[in-house]
Amino acid sequence: MTTYKIAVIPGDGIGKEVMAPALKVLDRVGELCGISFGYSHFDWSCETWLATGSMMPADGMDRLSQHDAILLGAVGYPTVPDHISLWGMLIPIRRDFDQYVNLRPVRLLPGVPCPLAGREPGDIDFWIVRENTEGEYSQIGGRFAEGSEAEGVVQTSVFTRRGTDRIIRYAFELARKLGRPHVSSATKSNGLFHSMPYWDERFSAMAAAYPDVRTDSHHIDILAARFVMHPDRFDVVVGSNLFGDILSDLGPGMTGTIAIAPSANINPEKKFPSMFEPVHGSAPDIAGQGIANPIGQIWAASMMLDHLGEPEAAAMILRAIEQVTATPGVALRTPDMGGTASTTTCGDAVVAALEQ
Amino acid sequence: MTTYKIAVIPGDGIGKEVMAPALKVLDRVGELCGISFGYSHFDWSCETWLATGSMMPADGMDRLSQHDAILLGAVGYPTVPDHISLWGMLIPIRRDFDQYVNLRPVRLLPGVPCPLAGREPGDIDFWIVRENTEGEYSQIGGRFAEGSEAEGVVQTSVFTRRGTDRIIRYAFELARKLGRPHVSSATKSNGLFHSMPYWDERFSAMAAAYPDVRTDSHHIDILAARFVMHPDRFDVVVGSNLFGDILSDLGPGMTGTIAIAPSANINPEKKFPSMFEPVHGSAPDIAGQGIANPIGQIWAASMMLDHLGEPEAAAMILRAIEQVTATPGVALRTPDMGGTASTTTCGDAVVAALEQ
Numbered sequence: 001m002t003t004y005k006i007a008v009i010p011g012d013g014i015g016k017e018v019m020a021p022a023l024k025v026l027d028r029v030g031e032l033c034g035i036s037f038g039y040s041h042f043d044w045s046c047e048t049w050l051a052t053g054s055m056m057p058a059d060g061m062d063r064l065s066q067h068d069a070i071l072l073g074a075v076g077y078p079t080v081p082d083h084i085s086l087w088g089m090l091i092p093i094r095r096d097f098d099q100y101v102n103l104r105p106v107r108l109l110p111g112v113p114c115p116l117a118g119r120e121p122g123d124i125d126f127w128i129v130r131e132n133t134e135g136e137y138s139q140i141g142g143r144f145a146e147g148s149e150a151e152g153v154v155q156t157s158v159f160t161r162r163g164t165d166r167i168i169r170y171a172f173e174l175a176r177k178l179g180r181p182h183v184s185s186a187t188k189s190n191g192l193f194h195s196m197p198y199w200d201e202r203f204s205a206m207a208a209a210y211p212d213v214r215t216d217s218h219h220i221d222i223l224a225a226r227f228v229m230h231p232d233r234f235d236v237v238v239g240s241n242l243f244g245d246i247l248s249d250l251g252p253g254m255t256g257t258i259a260i261a262p263s264a265n266i267n268p269e270k271k272f273p274s275m276f277e278p279v280h281g282s283a284p285d286i287a288g289q290g291i292a293n294p295i296g297q298i299w300a301a302s303m304m305l306d307h308l309g310e311p312e313a314a315a316m317i318l319r320a321i322e323q324v325t326a327t328p329g330v331a332l333r334t335p336d337m338g339g340t341a342s343t344t345t346c347g348d349a350v351v352a353a354l355e356q
Numbered sequence: 357m358t359t360y361k362i363a364v365i366p367g368d369g370i371g372k373e374v375m376a377p378a379l380k381v382l383d384r385v386g387e388l389c390g391i392s393f394g395y396s397h398f399d400w401s402c403e404t405w406l407a408t409g410s411m412m413p414a415d416g417m418d419r420l421s422q423h424d425a426i427l428l429g430a431v432g433y434p435t436v437p438d439h440i441s442l443w444g445m446l447i448p449i450r451r452d453f454d455q456y457v458n459l460r461p462v463r464l465l466p467g468v469p470c471p472l473a474g475r476e477p478g479d480i481d482f483w484i485v486r487e488n489t490e491g492e493y494s495q496i497g498g499r500f501a502e503g504s505e506a507e508g509v510v511q512t513s514v515f516t517r518r519g520t521d522r523i524i525r526y527a528f529e530l531a532r533k534l535g536r537p538h539v540s541s542a543t544k545s546n547g548l549f550h551s552m553p554y555w556d557e558r559f560s561a562m563a564a565a566y567p568d569v570r571t572d573s574h575h576i577d578i579l580a581a582r583f584v585m586h587p588d589r590f591d592v593v594v595g596s597n598l599f600g601d602i603l604s605d606l607g608p609g610m611t612g613t614i615a616i617a618p619s620a621n622i623n624p625e626k627k628f629p630s631m632f633e634p635v636h637g638s639a640p641d642i643a644g645q646g647i648a649n650p651i652g653q654i655w656a657a658s659m660m661l662d663h664l665g666e667p668e669a670a671a672m673i674l675r676a677i678e679q680v681t682a683t684p685g686v687a688l689r690t691p692d693m694g695g696t697a698s699t700t701t702c703g704d705a706v707v708a709a710l711e712q
């Protein structure tokens with residue numbers, strides 16, 4: 001029996017609440033598919049930072065590297081500045097493990113009320129491929145003339161050819177693999193004078209190498225509008241770190257609740273462990289109430305299985321999720337989906353749906 | 357009789373088509389309100405660039421400065437790189453005339469089919485205040501290791517205290533003036549390490565000076581999702597140059613068509629002329645067919661009148677627009693709104709509605 005070593009980091013807020021259901025689902029799907037999981041639990045979080053001044057211990061990355069994958073809940077706490085907590089754990093893991101692909105599905109699930117008029121499951125079903133290690137997310141820069149009237153800050157984005165090409169190539173390969181040979185690029189070359197014209201140049205160069213794949217390019221402003229007006233027109237959308245981030249919250253927002261969307265931080269070469277997390281954050285406003293929607297975390301576990309080479313187990317989880325969201329009534333839905341279910345009730349419903 | 361000197365720059369593509377109806381509307385409203393307009397027509401465009409290598413003549417800014425306001429169509433042409441055309445005219449005008457406020461309404465008009473489920477006019481009605489002179493739009497940066505495997509680009513954003521404070525202050529003042537004392541800030545301080553924590557800091561400092569105004573702050577990713585999920589929760593939204601740009605296309609997209617939304621580039625101190633344009637671009641795909649929706653350009657003319665101190669004339673235009681959009685059937689609507697009207701028919705309908 002294959003045993004996968006999984007590093008489990010619940011993190012903060014509702015991250016701690018949605019992890020238990022995801023592990024229950026993994027264990028049950030493991031029984032059904034003849035695989036098993038060895039979990040290492042890491043309580044690294046903003047509480048760790050408040051107590052120790054670091055989000056994770058000095059040997060944290062070493063310890064994570066001994067695992068096949070990382071399952072992360074959410075990071076963020078009201079009394080810790082976001083840039084401290086995120087640059088202390090989430091972002092370094094993405095970078096040091098070269099998880100340069102952030103892959104996020106945008107899919108309307110059956111039974112989920114859609115904020116877009118007249119859209120059915122099938123109308124909204126595409127993938128966002130987000131660059132995950134460079135670009136706009138950077139610590140390069142700083143403050144000048146601090147404290148004076150002339151004060152300001154500079155912030156520098158870095159786009160390398162290597163970083164740009166590999167994410168764009170991944171998008172083209174994915175489009176081929178899915179049998180949906182169409183890639184849309186998010187740009188803003190009319191406003192951002194250096195970075196985005198370069199992005200466009202590399203996108204065109206890559207497109208030339210994939211003549212079987214249809215392409216289009218959209219400035220990020222109109223692209224956001226087109227997501228809402230024509231979500232059925234997209235197959236694979238590729239964007240920089242920031243643009244991919246924005247689109248991959250907007251997309252799930254358009255499908256009813258960002259609480260169900262997963263996010264895979266992938267090192268495609270499998271040189272380092274990849275990391276799987278829900279798109280949602282730690283949601284301090286509802287933390288502690290036991291009402292967080294566990295589906296994003298469970299779907300993240302499904303993407304993890306796919307990455308580990310267990311596509312059947314992954315698909316089984318996704319079918320179970322869809323069975324739960326498709327169930328009429330309020331009993332199995334958490335409040336964000338208009339229901340009355342607790343985190344545990346919804347999670348147990350997914351476990352139960354697996355058996356069938 | 358007051359005569360306003362207006363610099364008219366139709367620009368490229370549909371910019372040339374939607375300008376005539378806007379001037380017709382202005383002339384008629386002038387007759388009705390006892391004001392008049394002296395137009396200077398400037399054919400500066402990408403065609404000028406192709407012919408001369410510049411978007412506008414060397415004394416272009418001088419000539420514009422002799423006007424009370426600028427009415428712009430749209431800039432952009434398939435064979436001219438966007439960063440060349442935009443940094444050759446639109447962006448320098450915004451900067452050199454210190455038009456640091458970009459004000460854009462997001463409003464669902466009667467009769468316009470809304471892509472969001474179950475939303476009526478009144479549910480979507482708020483303002484975006486976008487910083488318009490600094491931030492992410494910058495020419496600072498360049499390419500390194502050109503042509504080699506190690507190639508890349510850097511792009512630097514600049515946020516000054518002066519630039520940040522004045523746009524945030526404008527948002528607070530607007531919220532008070534509208535009697536809707538609520539300002540939402542667009543940030544991304546969890547990912548952009550220097551710029552956005554600084555933005556947050558200045559936003560909090562300003563909020564302290566407006567204790568009567570309720571505030572909230574949203575990372576741009578979740579903010580985009582919230583626009584779609586809860587558009588009724590916003591009153592005044594303030595954002596950086598890039599974030600404001602994205603939100604102010606997403607907003608109009610949510611209200612059915614970006615073709616009706618206007619954009620006011622304002623120098624509040626009136627030291628320099630302000631500039632008024634539609635949010636849409638030059639739309640090469642439909643240019644030359646006479647089917648472009650003129651409402652964005654007409655609404656821009658209404659915002660211009662407001663700025664010039666003619667609020668009654670401005671309101672008269674907006675009422676006429678709403679009367680046209682509220683008219684059932686296809687005859688007065690351009691194709692983007694599901695109708696069969698030409699640009700001229702739709703524009704003439706607004707002129708006719710003014711008389712009533």
Ligand SMILES: CC(C)[C@H](C(=O)O)[C@@H](O)C(=O)O
Pocket residue numbers: 190191221442446601619635
């Ligand atoms: C054309 C482009 C440079 C411009 C911008 O990004 O400012 C446009 O999108 C706008 O919003 O006015």
Ligand SMILES: CC(C)[C@H](C(=O)O)[C@@H](O)C(=O)O
Pocket residue numbers: 086090245263279546547577
């Ligand atoms: C928490 C934050 C730094 C993060 C990001 O912007 O990458 C989150 O929004 C995400 O999308 O995973």
